[in-house]
Amino acid sequence: MKLEGEYTFDGPREQVWELVRDPDVLVTALPGAKSLEQTGENEYEGEMNLRVGPVAGVFAGRLVVSNEQPPESCTLAVEGKGKQGFVDGIGHVNLEAVEDNKTLMKYEGDVQVGGKLASVGQRLVETASKSIIRQGLDTMNNALVARLEAQQTGEKMEFTPPSESEFAVSVARDMAGEALSSKAFKWIIGAVVIIILIIILVIINQNGL
Amino acid sequence: MKPAPFKYVAPSSVDETAGHLEQHGYDAKLLAGGQSLIPMMNFRLVQPEVLVDLNNISELSYIRLDDDGGVRIGAMTRHYQVERNPIIAEHLPLLYETMPHIATVQIRSRGTFGGSISHADPSAELAAVSITLDGQFKLLCKRGERWVKANDFFIGMFTTVLEADEVLVEARFPKIPERTGWAIHEVARRPHDFAMVGVTACLTLDGRNRVQDARLVYLSVGEYPVEAVQAEAILKGQEPSDEVFAAAAETAATQDTDPSSDIHASSDFRRHLVIVLTKRALRTAFERAIDNSQ
Amino acid sequence: MTKKYLGQPITRNEDPRLLTGQALFVDDVDMPDMLHAAFLRSDYAHARLKGIDISTALERPGVVAVYTAESMGADWEPGPPLVSPPPTVEDVVFNSRRQVPLVKDKIRHVGEPIAVVIAESRYIAEDAAEDILVDLEPLEAVIDLEAALEPDSILIHEDLESNLAAQLVQNKGDYQAAREQAELVIKKRFIIDRGAAAAMENRGIVADWDVKSQQLTVWDTTQAPIPIRNGLAARYGLSEHQVRVIAPFIGGGFGPKMMMFYPEELVIPWVAMKLGRPVKWIEDRRENFYATTQERVQYHDAEIALTREGRVLGISDQFLHDTGAYDPYGLTIPLNTQSHLLGVYDIPNFTSEIKVVFTNKVLSTPVRGAGRPQGVYVIERLLDMAAKELGMDKVEIRKLNFIPPDAFPYEQHYIDQAFAPLIFDSGNYKPAIEKAVELIGYEQFITEDQPRYRAAGRHVGIGIVAFPETTGVGPYEGARITIEPSGKVNVATGVGTQGQGHFTTFAQIVADQVGVDPRNVNLVTGDTAEFHWGTGTFASRGAVVAANAIHASAMAVRKKILEHASKHFGAPQEELEIEDGQVRVSDLPRMSISLGELAELANPLRGAVEPGTEPGLEATAYFGPKYGATAFGVHSMILEVDIETMTVDILRYVIVEDCGTVLNPLILEGQIHGGVSMGIGNAYYEKLVYDENGQLLNASLADYLIPTATEMPHIEIEHQETPSPLNPLGSKGVGEAGAIPVPALFAQALENALSDYDLEISETPLSPNQLYELLKGRS
């Protein structure tokens, strides 16, 4: 499945890339991340207990960051594997400074979903992906804004993240906090890919409830 | 295809339910009609630790007419009950007309109003209708209760503003204004399948038969039921005509909605269907509005 | 021969049990101490299996055992080949690669079984299957048939040079010469996609090994219990008499339940013998989409050569056939396709090349129609396109090319799927199409109705196609009929039954011969302990091969009855009549004896039985046809398209069916209705969607769309009877007929409804989305 899109952050490119640096943040930035370790210079492996909507699952995730060109672009290769299936994805992220201090993010990726996920979750895969990406990026942007304002006023700003999606919630929580990092940023994109497959689990062409 | 093990509790009151949710948070999953949840559990896509069965809570099953003409529907009211209810037939004709579109007779025997809303499936008719009819939902938890407009309730696919400890207990719909017409149109591969695209519409006319208010809400074209705000704007104040309807339809398809592709329908085909169905729905709604103005 | 019951619309003997939930299906078998199995299946379409860790699974309470290919040791062996290469054709390529019980080293399609968990309940078995860790190395999946044959394609079976499973060329006359004389030549590519049989009952097996009696009993949802018994015995070193296979009531077959051996059919009995406890495995619906065979993918590059008058001089067709990951059925399906590529037409010149291709998809074996719908699709589409070019009427071009009635038996001069010369035994097509034209009001629709619809802005179209169905192939079936002292008549035969009404039609045949009420004829089928000669229910052969075997043994019993009675009454046989369970001497009402009493006399407890005579009123007989009986039919439909929503509504559906002697019109019509519903699925609803990685994207009944009552039209059927000269009953098969012509018919009617858009349909199944794409930019 091809994924591509744009998103505008309400902050300067350096700040956005700033938002993205320290690997430790991942453990908290990713919903229910149990463990996470850097296994190579640009390689991370972790186990996440992901939950979206009614669906939860333990997923082993692996992320490889390559062609990193701060503060512009990088390539992310993600593998996620769980009981319900697997997902392999590769994505390119590009940051571009645009007028009035905003940053335009362009992303495009190719995701391969397999197992139960692919076979019974087809109906809304693409919508699910869009939904997750948007929620994730919104949350980050809120965090960014909160952080920028915090820098000016010196005190932390409150903002309401979307509920239920624990992904969004916890990411937001951590973003609002002090430890913000580039790896976190990448992981969120990576997590997006992994979470797509979780979300896909939710989808079965059934009506009512 | 057998579900994974879970802890089962069946509270007999809303308060008890809130207690369980407070205790288990996201580890608990509410079981209403189960017509979407149980298939997912049978596929082992969903494996909740705790299942909180709402089916023993009789206090949540009712349909009431308020003095002001509004209608209240308890969260555990089942589809077949709404489908056959005279209050709904008289006061919420759009909802009444929608019910038979929902899945099949066996699903409607079990499926519940609140369950369908809380599940927040972008293809679910009830979610779209609730927005079209200006519905509000009452959410309850140990911390208290709050009302949320249907329009603000859905925030992502299968994602709503419900917090982990909250349960939706009631939906309320205001009286429909005079001189209002309605319509629901869907295109599905088979009539009982999820629609590839669906639209629910309400059109209210003023004294001079111009559009005073318009609602267009779509299924299966986005992350959640999508209201075509820009298309509505085009309609308001206008004298209804095929041209105006066409303009609104065009805007709905190009400005208001961003449908995805799946194995049944491409994004492109869905946009096409948005145009087709919008015109049809607006015509139907307009004719009915005229009839209701007699 | 008297025909009191045969041909009558008699209600079915089996129904009361089925209607009250008392009929035994495999999942209803319950035994003390029974264990339950769940299979761990591959998520990947193509991968190397590097390791399996079953330790956690084994620790789970309630788990009795977990087996992998390794655990099977010497008993691990691929399934047997079902079909050998055709001996009579030259330069045949044939690479037989068969499915394995459990994956040993390489996964070749999504859903291939890797391990089996045996536990106290299916719930626990599924819990434990999730505990198993598999280490594998994903490989690029081979999905597209043309890409699969590219020299640089990755290999599915690495011991082969390519992904070519089989190749065969057949010729009739001289196509090239015909092409040179032709005044019109049309070349087209046709693509037929995948569908599932999707019987309502998934597959299932219960196996029980009785240590004391050293007997293996297997309940199996199979269409072929006897071959399964013989195969299991051979595989596990048992005598055939140590194995009893029972195919009880089966919830629909449609072909895939004919497949032998499914991995589960090898593994479950093996486990039962290993553990000495009964084991049950019931396929669930998701497994059914990965573990049960499918059909229909073919790419055709076809050409038709005609005269200006519309006479077809020749057909050329090079096609690729998708066999999936393995090819246990060899060339059966594509040969069936070739047998139908010339339809019901007298076409002197023909050349066709089959290339069977391995892909990383579920195995392809016959599904109701079995290659025939593809062949009929190609020839009927080509005729439509030719008629359009020549400005001819669609009915006329068909009439012009029909095989004339006096040309039967008609030799095609090439071989069929049984490797025997393809011969159409009998047929009479012209009256059939004329009847259909009349019933649907073809002329009036074209001249009056359609213009009226057009004027009203409605898009309504008509279609009409003709097709043959080769049926009733050998080798043989048999039956044993016994008249009991109670007067009850017992019939035992080998073919399994999956809803075709054998309990009734076979009873009707016997009832006529031995003069009893069909209700008193008790049929036992599909139990190898009762009868163990025969092959199975497939290729629409039940009503031909088995029915005639039953007829033969009924005649033999009748002969015995008359001999015994004539001796008893001292009256000549010509003066005897059998009716209502009594044998009478004509005109002497008092001289009458019941069949029961006669049966007792025929089996005396004292005295002597004359030398040369057999005890009892019992006979066993067999029937094997010289070659297949060819049924045929004409289907016609009127449909309406909503060109805004792309929804299609079939307004009328008319069929003229000729399957020789009609045994039971009620049951016959039921068979046709069911076939048409699958055909409509294959035309507009049912398509298995594989992505480029070999993932099946619609493995649920929510996304794989089987027609329901709201999609089905009302079907009007007219019968024509052209008896087969090849069997005493004159019957022909009909089980698959309904499904065969529908996609071709649907395409023609759709083009006709949308003639202002000048569509050309060359693909099936279609969908609203595809129709939208086809219509885009046309007007």
Add this chain to the structure above:
Amino acid sequence: MNDHVNVSILCNGKKYERMVEPRLLLSDFLRHELDLTGTHVGCEHGVCGACTVLLDGLPVRSCLMFAVQANSHEVTTVEGLGTPENLHPIQEAFWEAHGLQCGFCTPGFLMTLVPFLKENPNPTREDIRTAISGNICRCTGYQHIIDAVQLAAEKMSNP
């Protein structure tokens, strides 16, 4: 996790009591605990309708309910309709109109139709098509089933 729960139901007029896992589906409970194997399982995701039974008189998919949810409710399965000797009018009609072939989906159709015919004593063919659109039959193409329903309607209106 696996604590068993008590399920006591009235099925076809008979009282049953069993201790089962909460996750046990009603379809499996009926088939394997109560040995009422007339209820068939075709998809276990609520599409095919083969497992349709009556819960307090309403047609439901027994694969989309846990047995524990039927506790102290009344269930009717095909075994509760009629016997081979004494068929229910709908069963009779299915027999006479050849409304079944392999018979696997049939119990689900029958249980869907019992309440339908109560509510609609003389349905049109279109009504019937809609009413049974939640039940898949692979053998009959539905035509003889629809005939059977109309025949049953007659039988029931003038018994």
